[in-house]
Amino acid sequence: MEPLTIGLIAMAGMLLLIMLGIPISFALLAVGAIGMFIVSSSMYAETQLLLNLMEQGTNFSLLAIPLYLLMGQLVYRTGLAGDLYSGIYRWIGRLPGGLAVASILAAAGFGAVSGGSATAVATLGPMCMPEMRKFNYHGGMSAASIAIAGTLGILIPPSIFMIAYGIWTETSIGALFLAGIVPGIILAIAYSLVIVVICTIKPEMGPVGERFSWAERFSSLVNLAPILLIFGLIVGGIYGGIFDPTEAAAIGVVGVLIISLVMGRLNIEVLRLALVGTSRTSMMIFMILLGGHVISRFLVLTNISSTLVDYIVGLGLGVFGLLALLTLMYIVLGMILDIWAMLILTIPFVFPVIVSAGIDPVWFGVYIIIMCELAAITPPIGLNVYIMARVAPEVPVGQIFLGIVPFFFTTLFCLVIFTIWPEIVTALPTYAFQR
Template identity: 45%
Template sequence: MDSVTIGYIGMAVMIVLIILGVPISFALGAVGLIGITMVVGFTQALSQATLVYFHESTNFVLIAVPMFVLMGNIANHTGIAAGLFRATANAVGRFPGGLAIAAVFGCAGFGAISGSSTATVLTMGRIVMPELKRYKYDQQLGAGALSAAGTLGILIPPSLILIFYGIMTENSIAHLFIAGIMPGLLTVFLFSAMIFLIAVRKPEMAPAVPSPGRRETIASLTGALPIIALFMFIIGGIYFGIFTPTEASGIAVVGVSVYGIITRTLTWKTARDALKETIVTSTMIFMIIASGYIVSRFVAITGLTQNLIEFVQSLNLGPYQFIAVITIIYLILGCAMDVLAMLILTVPFIYPIILHYGFDPIWFGIYIVVMAEIALITPPLGLNLFVMNAISPDISFWRICKGVSPFVLMELLVVLLITAFPAIVLWLV
């Protein structure tokens, strides 16, 4: 059996294992190690796997992962999300669909702190859904808007998925962070516009809420200013080269911790809980990244990537035809696969072809994240849909799927716009 055939069989086995629910890191590591063994022998395979695992696990850039995760967990335990939602609700709540629009802005703000889509939906959902019920918002619309807005956590920097992509492809994480700003703002605008249009067309679905007094509005906005200032300081520092993303992650943890201490929301208990959650999440991410590199080594040894490039060349597809094809592939994979698994499975193959077609690797990183956003809200395995269903069990899973469908269309519009106008992504880089 030739090495390329072994490569294809290995990828097929890995897809089956992931779909069957085998932990991603184990599926990747097992397929990679066994596949390399079949090509070069067990002793050399074990040596290569050990070196790859150690080298990638000790990568200095990876320090940013647990630090940004810790920042998000501290923010989750210190009531920052509630303050952000209250500030935006007081500012825009009086407009049609204002409360749901405030939820989108709140998710964008909290997502910029947490870097996690799941944490954003979970935290904001618990705060926002009771308010939507209180003001008689359509629950299907509210659940759909929150599920979709939660995806902003992986696009607006700092984003764990962008860090993950940057490490896998050896691209600048700082440039990826900066590139995510404009598409993130575009997504916020399109989500808000969709809610506004629905509210104007059917006012009973998203009624305006009573306008608070000027003093209350100013007070709530003032309360959110420290977090907004911290975000601007971190992104500004990265953009102007004052510090690296890794250094920024440490500054972010200190900033959020100081905020928690000043507001007396960061206690020994909340700090301990945040640290425990960080250890669990970071360990999982490290294992997935290291195992992903073993699979990448397996793919390189078998010559699978070169074989795929030659196959794509034989199809005579134009650059944008190829983008259309992989968009369809990602939409299909998103229905059946975890986001990280989807990226690990596809990036080693697609990335060299993207470079062959002359696309900017930073642009492709943002494209990948937007497709990951769609995967998070695509039935039947969109993770955000399950999280929202757990928060609001009185809303059926399929009603949530129906509620999120207009926002999936908006995400696809983002894909179309950043493909037609790459400057949206690359303008600030």
């Protein structure tokens, strides 16, 4: 049997395993190892497994993942995330849909120190929903705004998914972090405008919140300071060339520890819970990364990637046609796969194609993260939506998905803008690394 045929059968088998509920890391490792054994030999398969385990286990860049996860856990456990939301709420709560807008901006701020999407939703949902219920917000609007807000956590640096993309594609993680800042801000503003417009047209969707005095507003700025300080320390250090993203993660953790200790919020129990949560998630991500590298080595043997590249290049679609095709593909994949599965199964095929088309890998990293955002809210998988359904069981899942629709198309519109004017994404990292 031809290696290409074996590769196609293996990919179909892997998709079946994932759909049957087998953890994606185990599915990747099993299919990759068995595939290498069949195509090459048992010695080759054993050698590749050992080499990949050693390579990933000693990869300095991977240290950033548990460190950023720990930073997010500490921010959540010490109540700094709650302070962030309350501080923003006091300033914009009187806008139409102001509470929902506050959740968008708080998620952007929380994403700046957490690096995850689901974590942001699980953290902000229990804080934001009670306030929105108090002011009789529409259930679908409330839950959808928090679900979409959480997606900003994987775009605004630091981002765990950007680290993974950078490692897989050998793209500068520091450049990816800087590239995500402006698009993240633009998306946060766009989502906020959508809420304000909807709630202006239909005030019953999101009534204005309570009024705060100017003294209360200015005093709330103290609540914003810790997050802004940590974000400025991380991004400023990377932008200034003082330290790399991994070193920035360690400095960020130390910064959160010092701030929470000074505020009297750090104790043994908080530290224990943060470390346990970080360990579980880090191990899951490490196994997925290992599996991704193993399956990539197998795909090289089958020539699937090169065959696909030759086929797509032969279509002569051009850059815009290629991106339109990829966008459609990722929307469909987002309906059946979670974010990690979508990234791992597509990057080995897609990245060589975009390189051959002359697309900037840093720009494409931001593009693919935005497509991951859509996967987090696309039915029937939509992880963020189901997290919100658990946080707000009184709101039907279908109603949340319906509330997501305007945000979904807003994201696609912004993506078109980033495609027409790619310098929106690339200007900051270009300036930072070419000074």
